[in-house]
Amino acid sequence: MINGLKRLKGEVSISGAKNAAVAILPAAILSDGICIIENVPDILDISILKNILHEIGAKITRINETSIQIDASGINSYTATNKEIGQLRASYYLMGALLGRFKKAVVTFPGGCDFGVRPIDQHIKGFEALGAKVEIEHGKVIINASKLVGAPVYLDVVSVGATINIMLAAVKAEGVTTIENAAKEPHIVDLANFLNAMGADIKGAGTDVIKIKGKRELKGGHTYTIIPDQIEAGTFMIAAAATRGDVLIKNIIPKHMESLTAKLQEMRVKVDSYDDSIRVSCREKIQKVNIKTLPYPGFPTDLQPPITSLLCRAEGTSTITEGVWDNRFQYVDELKRMGAKIKVEGRMAVVEGPVNLSGAPIRALDLRAGAAMVIAGLMARGETAISNLEYIDRGYEKLDEKLRDLGANIKRVG
Numbered sequence: 272m273i274n275g276l277k278r279l280k281g282e283v284s285i286s287g288a289k290n291a292a293v294a295i296l297p298a299a300i301l302s303d304g305i306c307i308i309e310n311v312p313d314i315l316d317i318s319i320l321k322n323i324l325h326e327i328g329a330k331i332t333r334i335n336e337t338s339i340q341i342d343a344s345g346i347n348s349y350t351a352t353n354k355e356i357g358q359l360r361a362s363y364y365l366m367g368a369l370l371g372r373f374k375k376a377v378v379t380f381p382g383g384c385d386f387g388v389r390p391i392d393q394h395i396k397g398f399e400a401l402g403a404k405v406e407i408e409h410g411k412v413i414i415n416a417s418k419l420v421g422a423p424v425y426l427d428v429v430s431v432g433a434t435i436n437i438m439l440a441a442v443k444a445e446g447v448t449t450i451e452n453a454a455k456e457p458h459i460v461d462l463a464n465f466l467n468a469m470g471a472d473i474k475g476a477g478t479d480v481i482k483i484k485g486k487r488e489l490k491g492g493h494t495y496t497i498i499p500d501q502i503e504a505g506t507f508m509i510a511a512a513a514t515r516g517d518v519l520i521k522n523i524i525p526k527h528m529e530s531l532t533a534k535l536q537e538m539r540v541k542v543d544s545y546d547d548s549i550r551v552s553c554r555e556k557i558q559k560v561n562i563k564t565l566p567y568p569g570f571p572t573d574l575q576p577p578i579t580s581l582l583c584r585a586e587g588t589s590t591i592t593e594g595v596w597d598n599r600f601q602y603v604d605e606l607k608r609m610g611a612k613i614k615v616e617g618r619m620a621v622v623e624g625p626v627n628l629s630g631a632p633i634r635a636l637d638l639r640a641g642a643a644m645v646i647a648g649l650m651a652r653g654e655t656a657i658s659n660l661e662y663i664d665r666g667y668e669k670l671d672e673k674l675r676d677l678g679a680n681i682k683r684v685g
């Protein structure tokens with residue numbers, strides 16, 4: 272329940288990156304040693320993943336609030352098919368990790384947020400290039416290889432998931448794998464750094480060609496700290512602008528925020544970048560902009576819903592074009608209940624502003640759509656009741672608490 276129109280003020284510390292953590296935890300099973308992972312976000316997706324790893328024999332011990340130890344020596348199963356897996360998109364990383372470890376994997380077909388068709392053909396193409404046979408039967412992906420042999424893979428679309436999955440399998444293949452047209456997101460670099468710390472040989476992560484020399488063994492015994500969450504940081508930057516606030520967003524990598532920083536500045540929001548923090552404040556009227564989402568370093572699709580809420584208060588008509596997913600504007604109907612004037616035409620939304628949003632009962636339709644609803648609630652006059660909070664809890668650590676600490680009138684009810 273949010274009572275809007277409160278300016279956010281103060282400091283907020285950003286948690287570890289969800290989309291790095293969901294790749295790094297499965298990657299830990301590629302060695303049969305122990306590793307310590309720090310800056311793990313406390314979110315539902317990670318709890319589900321920990322349960323799944325525990326079920327296949329990993330021993331996971333909590334060291335403190337943000338660090339865990341994974342002992343992968345007891346992993347004895349290449350089958351991950353429990354009910355929870357279907358809910359989690361990132362469960363597909365178990366395919367690459369189990370294939371790398373056992374040359375076999377049986378994993379429930381991945382679920383996750385619904386924004387159009389979410390194919391895994393590029394993941395499968397990569398596994399097949401390394402010599403695996405892939406079948407889909409009764410809702411499960413069944414992968415078998417007598418041996419994995421490094422190979423060139425050219426991705427037809429820039430896919431974060433396929434790039435990561437191919438890396439996970441290729442680090443244990445014989446010989447060299449080259450991924451061309453690879454995704455360049457910060458979490459891909461983070462995973463490569465984690466795997467290299469285990470003794471893998473990955474070069475070029477963060478560029479569009481990644482070269483992986485396979486290794487027979489990867490070792491445990493190291494401690495690794497996950498990067499800060501680029502999308503959580505972006506969500507707070509947008510929330511600060513949306514409430515005409517003044518917020519210092521700490522524990523981030525400002526370089527990862529450049530596309531958003533540039534857009535906010537174009538909207539006349541004040542953004543000051545420091546070594547590991549960014550201050551966002553807003554005094555002037557927000558100006559209309561045109562945005563197109565693209566793979567990194569372009570404007571992130573995962574910030575498309577939150578910034579659409581903000582654009583409702585911009586002077587003039589803005590457009591936002593979704594360049595990654597087919598159908599990621601379903602949440603717009605919820606914003607319309609609050610008075611937003613948005614027209615969706617295919618992959619483009621035309622947002623007419625400025626509009627004074629008014630509180631209403633609305634639903635979080637997926638994780639980032641949920642963040643957009645929270646931002647709209649913070650901007651709106653009166654009470655906004657958001658349901659389906661489980662989507663938000665999947666990927667944001669204590670979002671309500673962090674916003675309350677910044678002065679928002681937000682509470683969980685029921």
Ligand code: EPZ
Nearest residue numbers: 290361389390391392393394428430431432573595596638
């Ligand atoms: C990751 O999803 C993120 N999820 C998503 O974040 C994010 O929206 C997306 O990357 C894009 O940045 C995780 O990291 C767990 P893709 P992923 O493969 O890997 C097409 C969030 O809110 N494609 O990069 O599944 C696909 O249809 C989540 O945190 C194929 O055609 O995305 C899409 O149009 C939601 N074939 C495009 O590529 C394939 O085999 C990019 O998808 C794979 C993808």
